[in-house]
Amino acid sequence: MWSGRFSQELNPDFEQWQRSFPFDRVLVPYEVAASKAHAAALAKAGVLTNTELSLTLNGLDQIAAEGIPAADDPTIEDVHHYVEKRLVELAGEVGYKLHTGRSRNEQIATDLRLYVRAQIDAISPALVELAAEFVDQAEKAGDVAMPSYTHLQRAEPVLVAHWLLAYVEMILRDLSRLADCRKRLNQCPLGSAAVTGTILPLDRAGMARELEFDAPTANSIDATSDRDFAIEFVQALSLVALHLSRWAEESILFATTEFGFVKLPEEFSTGSSAMPQKKNPDALELIRGKAARVLADATALFVMVKGLPLAYNKDMQETQQPVFAAAQQVTGILQVAKGFMASVTFDLARMREAASMGFMNALAGAAHLVRSGVPFRLAHEKIGKAVQLCVERGCELEHLSAEEFGSCDIAADTKFYQALQLSQVLAIHDVPGGTAPAQVRAALKQVKETLSMYAGAAHVCA
Numbered sequence: 019m020w021s022g023r024f025s026q027e028l029n030p031d032f033e034q035w036q037r038s039f040p041f042d043r044v045l046v047p048y049e050v051a052a053s054k055a056h057a058a059a060l061a062k063a064g065v066l067t068n069t070e071l072s073l074t075l076n077g078l079d080q081i082a083a084e085g086i087p088a089a090d091d092p093t094i095e096d097v098h099h100y101v102e103k104r105l106v107e108l109a110g111e112v113g114y115k116l117h118t119g120r121s122r123n124e125q126i127a128t129d130l131r132l133y134v135r136a137q138i139d140a141i142s143p144a145l146v147e148l149a150a151e152f153v154d155q156a157e158k159a160g161d162v163a164m165p166s167y168t169h170l171q172r173a174e175p176v177l178v179a180h181w182l183l184a185y186v187e188m189i190l191r192d193l194s195r196l197a198d199c200r201k202r203l204n205q206c207p208l209g210s211a212a213v214t215g216t217i218l219p220l221d222r223a224g225m226a227r228e229l230e231f232d233a234p235t236a237n238s239i240d241a242t243s244d245r246d247f248a249i250e251f252v253q254a255l256s257l258v259a260l261h262l263s264r265w266a267e268e269s270i271l272f273a274t275t276e277f278g279f280v281k282l283p284e285e286f287s288t289g290s291s292a293m294p295q296k297k298n299p300d301a302l303e304l305i306r307g308k309a310a311r312v313l314a315d316a317t318a319l320f321v322m323v324k325g326l327p328l329a330y331n332k333d334m335q336e337t338q339q340p341v342f343a344a345a346q347q348v349t350g351i352l353q354v355a356k357g358f359m360a361s362v363t364f365d366l367a368r369m370r371e372a373a374s375m376g377f378m379n380a381l382a383g384a385a386h387l388v389r390s391g392v393p394f395r396l397a398h399e400k401i402g403k404a405v406q407l408c409v410e411r412g413c414e415l416e417h418l419s420a421e422e423f424g425s426c427d428i429a430a431d432t433k434f435y436q437a438l439q440l441s442q443v444l445a446i447h448d449v450p451g452g453t454a455p456a457q458v459r460a461a462l463k464q465v466k467e468t469l470s471m472y473a474g475a476a477h478v479c480a
Contacts, residue, residue: 038335040089042097044342048132049101049125050082055228056120056208059220065119070112077109096335097129098122119220121212123242123330128207130341132229134251137345138200142193144352145258146473149189151359153465156182161455163444164279164369165378174381175373175443176453178364179462186465188261193472195254203247206231210238213329243329245337249319252344256309256316259348262355263309266302269362273299278368283361286354301354308347315340315347377405377415379438385446386437387428400428 054075061071081104094100106113156179166176206226209216215238222234235241272279282299290296318340322333380401387397401415403426408415411422416438423430436442448454451461 034092036332037092037094038096038338039091039094039100041339041342042126042129042335043087043089043100045097045126045129045133045338046086046101047082048129048136049097050078051132051229052125052128052208053101053105053116054078055225056220057116058228059208059222059225060115060118060218062221062224063119063218065218066112066115070115073109073112074105074116077105077113080108081105096122098125119211119216119218120208121210121242123212124207124210126334126338127210127242127244128229130245130338131203131205131207131231131247134203134247134341135200137349138196138251141255141258141345141348141352142196142472142475144349144356145189145193145196146469148352148356148359149186149465149469151356152182152186152189153462153469155359155362155364156186156458156462159364159366161444162366162370163373163440165372165376166453172372172376172378174378174453175440177444177455177458178366178369179458180453183458183461183465185261185265186469189258190465190468190472192254192258192261195257196251197475199247199250199254201232202250204230204232205235205241206233207235207241209234210241213242214238239329243326243331243334245319245323245334248337248341249316249323252312252316252319252341255344255348256313259309259312259351262351263306265355266299266305266309270299270302270306273302278365279372281363281365283358283363285361286358301358305351305355308351312344312347315344374440375414377408379415379440379443380405382437382443382446383415383428383434386434390429400426404428 057066057071057074057078060066061068066074078101081101084104087100087104091100094103102113102117105116159178159182162178163175164178164181165172166174166181206222206229208225208229209220209222211217226232226234235244269280271277273282282297284297286299286301287297288300290298319337322336326333383404384394384397384401387400388394392400404415404418404423407422407426408418411418416435418430420430423434428434437446445454448457450457
């Protein structure tokens with residue numbers, strides 16, 4: 019594609035080492051789409067006749083129909099070289115005209131944008147489906163409570179549904195980030211050429227419309243060297259992976275005998291080759307492990323681009339693999355996570371029992387005192403003394419007598435004891451975003467409406 023300037027052959031080791039075709043061949047569908055738009059613009063500019071355009075488009079359609087090629091041809095340098103070479107084989111010498119007025123710099127910038135856009139359009143519905151599984155489990159849990167934790171110590175009771183919806187909120191932010199990324203990347207570099215813009219009066223707006231971009235890119239230097247969209251995409255994926263890694267870690271903990279909240283589904287677990295009794299959370303552990311690879315992909319992109327002068331540099335060839343790898347990892351993670359959530363069961367009785375232990379009604383007791391006119395700091399101290407007394411006696415707060423509460427300067431009447439009951443402890447958190455049953459039911463309704471909106475938007479994009 020560029021040998022006219024050179025009088026010597028490439029070093030054979032370097033020639034093979036610098037090839038990107040073994041990995042960028044996955045871009046063939048996008049290279050074909052961009053080439054078809056370019057061919058139409060060439061015809062409009064008078065470079066291709068109608069007959070030549072027809073031959074070119076037919077050849078490109080056949081290349082697309084052939085699918086992703088094998089990587090076993092050592093003479094192919096990259097995806098652009100492959101499509102041009104194959105087009106010449108199918109359409110004849112007219113295939114050599116296709117590269118008129120363009121550069122591989124703009125081609126890869128366009129192909130990658132098309133790839134990332136397609137991945138967003140595939141990953142977003144998968145996120146919606148995963149969130150729907152969390153919502154389904156939340157609805158099944160009803161008004162059952164469980165302990166919440168801070169510092170991994172029991173804090174206050176929450177509804178199981180409230181805990182599950184916390185992960186849905188993370189997924190909704192992931193969807194929003196991907197939608198924002200899609201909006202920003204949806205500009206077309208075609209016509210930017212190598213760095214200064216094409217030498218032909220090509221219809222850039224028409225090429226952008228053909229490829230369903232919102233507009234052409236505004237600056238040819240930036241268009242050929244920009245990888246912000248790739249970094250932003252993998253950053254968004256790294257947060258998807260991070261969120262699911264946190265969920266996996268918590269689910270692993272909750273599946274231990276010590277917690278006993280989660281019953282591992284056998285279809286997503288494995289056994290031990292040594293210990294017959296074991297059922298291991300391998301699916302969750304692998305999600306946690308693979309998340310690290312996605313985070314590494316994001317870091318790799320930052321490091322690769324951070325010192326590059328404008329415009330295109332060959333280093334940018336190395337930005338492709340982290341993008342492909344991150345998309346592949348997150349797609350697999352989402353598939354497994356969805357299956358796990360659809361199959362997992364919770365020991366709701368044990369969760370309910372755990373929600374009634376460990377002095378998690380202490381704040382509710384202090385709140386009752388505050389409503390009776392006691393300053394919060396003093397109420398906090400009084401209930402703290404009562405908890406210390408319970409520790410000495412080996413009982414829960416609600417099991418202390420009125421006299422024992424009195425020794426802590428607490429007037430324990432019937433209303434005070436009622437305030438310590440689990441249902442009341444939950445009910446006092448009656449604010450938007452709180453765990454009161456009525457608020458959680460409202461949150462479930464709102465989340466389902468939001469997910470429906472995203473599902474509709476993902477359907478339109480697809």
